[in-house]
Amino acid sequence: xxxxxxxxxxxxxxxxxxxxxxxxxxxxxxxxxxxxxxxxxxxxxxxxxxxxxxxxxxxxxxxxxxxxxxxxxxxxxxxxxxxxxxxxxxxxxxxxxxxxxxxxxxxxxxxxxxxxxxxxxxxxxxxxxxxxxxxxxxxxxxxxxxxxxxxxxxxxxxxxxxxxxxxxxxxxxxxxxxxxxxxxxxxxxxxxxxxxxxxxxxxxxxxxxxxxxxxxxxxxxxxxxxxxxxxxxxxxxxxxxxxxxxxxxxxxxxxxxxxxxxxxxxxxxxxxxxxxxxxxxxxxxxxxxxxxxxxxxxxxxxxxxxxxxxxxxxxxxxxxxxxxxxxxxxxxxxxxxxxxxxxxxxxxxxxxxxxxxxxxxxxxxxxxxxxxxxxxxxxxxxxxxxxxxxxxxxxxxxxxxxxxxxxxxxxxxxxxxxxxxxxxxxxxxxxxxxxxxxxxxxxxxxxxxxxxxxxxxxxxxxxxxxxxxxxxxxxxxxxxxxxxxxxxxxxxxxxxxxxxxxxxxxxxxxxxxxxxxxxxxxxxxxxxxxxx
Numbered sequence: 001x002x003x004x005x006x007x008x009x010x011x012x013x014x015x016x017x018x019x020x021x022x023x024x025x026x027x028x029x030x031x032x033x034x035x036x037x038x039x040x041x042x043x044x045x046x047x048x049x050x051x052x053x054x055x056x057x058x059x060x061x062x063x064x065x066x067x068x069x070x071x072x073x074x075x076x077x078x079x080x081x082x083x084x085x086x087x088x089x090x091x092x093x094x095x096x097x098x099x100x101x102x103x104x105x106x107x108x109x110x111x112x113x114x115x116x117x118x119x120x121x122x123x124x125x126x127x128x129x130x131x132x133x134x135x136x137x138x139x140x141x142x143x144x145x146x147x148x149x150x151x152x153x154x155x156x157x158x159x160x161x162x163x164x165x166x167x168x169x170x171x172x173x174x175x176x177x178x179x180x181x182x183x184x185x186x187x188x189x190x191x192x193x194x195x196x197x198x199x200x201x202x203x204x205x206x207x208x209x210x211x212x213x214x215x216x217x218x219x220x221x222x223x224x225x226x227x228x229x230x231x232x233x234x235x236x237x238x239x240x241x242x243x244x245x246x247x248x249x250x251x252x253x254x255x256x257x258x259x260x261x262x263x264x265x266x267x268x269x270x271x272x273x274x275x276x277x278x279x280x281x282x283x284x285x286x287x288x289x290x291x292x293x294x295x296x297x298x299x300x301x302x303x304x305x306x307x308x309x310x311x312x313x314x315x316x317x318x319x320x321x322x323x324x325x326x327x328x329x330x331x332x333x334x335x336x337x338x339x340x341x342x343x344x345x346x347x348x349x350x351x352x353x354x355x356x357x358x359x360x361x362x363x364x365x366x367x368x369x370x371x372x373x374x375x376x377x378x379x380x381x382x383x384x385x386x387x388x389x390x391x392x393x394x395x396x397x398x399x400x401x402x403x404x405x406x407x408x409x410x411x412x413x414x415x416x417x418x419x420x421x422x423x424x425x426x427x428x429x430x431x432x433x434x435x436x437x438x439x440x441x442x443x444x445x446x447x448x449x450x451x452x453x454x455x456x457x458x459x460x461x462x463x464x465x466x467x468x469x470x471x472x473x474x475x476x477x478x479x480x481x482x483x484x485x486x487x488x489x490x491x492x493x494x495x496x497x498x499x500x501x502x503x504x505x506x507x508x509x510x511x512x513x514x515x516x517x518x519x520x521x522x523x524x525x526x527x528x529x530x531x532x
Contacts, residue, residue, distance in 0.1 A: 015417040015459050016367060020392065021360035024309050025271075029349045030057030030115065031319040031327055032276050033106065034064055036075075038320075038330050040099045041109035049328050049336035050319055051113040053346040054353050058115050059275055059315055060106045063152040065120035066161070067093070070134035073102030076125055103134075107143040116147065118192075118275065118313070121178060123151040123171075124164045132181055139185065148182060149192040149224055149275060150175050155204040167203060168210035175211070179219045192273045192313075195223025196258040208259040212266045222271035222312060225260050227251065227305065228280040229297075231288050240439055240465070242371050244296050244411040245385035249373040251304040262310040273313035274305055278325050278341060289324035290442050292435035294340035296465060299409040302348060303389045306358075316345045337445030343433070344467065351405040351469050355393035361406065361423055363388060387412045388462060392423055401482070402426070408468045419458045420470075429473035429509065430454040434466045453508035476526040478506050484530050492523055 031053070039046050050058075061068045069076045075093060103119075110117050121131055138145060154161050154171055165171040175193050182189060193211055198204035208223065229250050235243060255261055260272055279297050281289035288294055298316065305311055318325045318341070327342035338346065352358070363386065371385045390408030404426050410416065420428070432452045435441065441448070454460060455475060462468055476484055478491045492510050494500040496518050502510070510518055512525040 015419045016363060016388075018390070018418050018420045018423050019362045020423040021362040023357060023359050024306065025312060026356055026358050026393075027306065027311060027352070028056045028116075028313050029345070029352055030055035030118075030313075030315045031059070031345060032062045032315050032317040033058040033060050034062035034318045035101060035320045035330075036061075036064060036093060036096055036099065037322065038097075038099055039332065040101050040320075041105040042100055043332070044112075045332060046320075046328075046330070046336055047109045047112050050109070051115075053327060053338070053342055054349040055113065055115045055319075055345070056349060056353065057118055057147075057313060057315060058106070058110060058113070058319065059118045059120060059149070060103065061101060061120065062318065063120075063276065064093075065122045065149075065152050066124045068122050069126075070103055070122075070131075070138065073100050073105065074098050103138040103143050104141045107138075107141070117143075117145070118147045118149055118315070119145050120149040120152055123154065123174065123178065124161060128178060128181060131178075132185065135182065136185060145186055145189070147190050147192070148186070149194075149273075150178055151194050152224075152275075153226060154194045155196055155198055155207045157198070157201045157204070162203065168207045169214055172210045172214035176215050176219065179215070183219075190222070191220040192222040192224045192275070193220050195272070196225055196260065199257060208266070217269065220270070222273040223260070223267065224273050224275045225258060225311075227254065227274055227277035227301065228317075229301065230280045230282045231297075232282045233284055236283065236287065240293065241369075241385075241412055242373075243293065244300055244465075245371055245383065246373070247297065247300040247304045248385050249371075249381065249383045251301065255308065260308065260310075262308045267310060270310070271312035272308060272310045273315075274311055275313060275315050276317040277301060277305065277314070278317045281324050286324060287440065290326075290339045290341075291440050292340065292437075292443060292448075292465065293439040295344045295443065295467065296409060296411055296439075298341060298344040299348075299407075299467060300389070300411060302344070303391075303409070306391060307360075314348070316341055334445070338443070340443045343443065343449065347407055347433070347467055347469050351391075351407045351471065352393045355395050355403070355405065357394045357396050359392045359394075359423075361390040361392055361408065361420075385411075387414070388416060388418070390468075403472045404428070405471045406469065408462065408470075410462050410464060410466045410468070413464045415464055416462045418460050418462055420460065421457045424457055424470070426472040427455065427475050428457055428470040429505070430456075430460055430468060430470045431505070432461075432463050432466055432468050434463050439465060451504070453505045455508050455511070455514060473509060475509065476512055476529055478509050480509070484526070486530070489523065489526055489530070492518065492526060496520070496523070 067075045197207045320330045328336045368384045388410045392406045394404045434450050478488045495502040512522040
């Protein structure tokens, strides 16, 4: 009997019922905004390309803040850096040609993109008075600064940050000084402090406790958390399924080590802002980065991060490249094509844009598999890993035309049929995103991606190894202007007469009776809806 049930389920005769899970605080999605590899915000086509990914937030100047001169929009002069932090710029940044990345250019780009800015202060290689002058100059240029991050990765074990802040308490006390001073310029600013215990050093082993002790709890809003999962040659032997579920093993461990569990009492009145996260490809031949495997892995990371109820910001690293992290290429000759980080980031940004609520989507308990992972001491841990995971977003402020959207990720090699009637109220347009080539082939823009479309809430086919998005749709609204009228009728008639080319998306919306054929029956049903 068990074998018979297995065959039936494997043949997908039954549709899996997806239900609405617990609500969580609505998060803001976006990207870390490091653009020193060019062409940056002074290039309108680059800015427009970033805009197609719909980021809610962009971070300026990113983790580079430690070396940054706001007045020039570039790194501090090398003699200054050498004097203050012992060595010259890391990562070969000193060889990069100057680009004007002043705050005003970033601000103008944010206006074009319709994104907010998160501004990171340089607390290491410049003095407070200088930083305050730069902030005041930016405000005088009309730049809106309301979200502020006090440094980047200052809890890491490197000599120049230790030189400036020998202890966590030194950083915490300086944070209070910055907060008090910046509040005089920017009342009601939201401050994010560098957070995260790091048990490998005495200096940072109890980092968060120092923040709670020395910084007025009511004066800051959040702790910053950077999440990178280091995937190495040893992980190449994993099956695709085991590789893609690795975040379900590793992120909860890191969350505990860093002191970011949402059950910790001291952090309950604060948020956690993930201002950088991604897969870090440490393999010899760089076999993971910018592949569809990477895109799905990043979605699994995002799911784990969102499982923490205190997380408020979710910013993928990084907007540009080329580094293996890059959301879009920095090469104008290939039109700043999207890469793995860009596709995953774009889909989360897109479905959550202009929404106000978020909910976990629940699947049956039988829709999980136990996968074993071993740590460096070869201690085995069994992890309960989902086959499909997802999130719903909605706008509860527009009661007349309430919009819903969602994103689901299938991390298995099987197709599934799902029904979401118990999770969504409106008619839905589904887009199924899969790779044209293998999971481990490089992603080079839309030529590497296949998209298929479906309408409805029942018997939705979820392809293997896929990202799947859904949005509220009016069936028959071919031009998606949220109005059914004669324009839609004319478009359907022209499609039937082959006078206009129809896209796969337009076909799905036009097929009123969902019989995979466009004919006069669809026209009649559309006219009836308009007249009704």
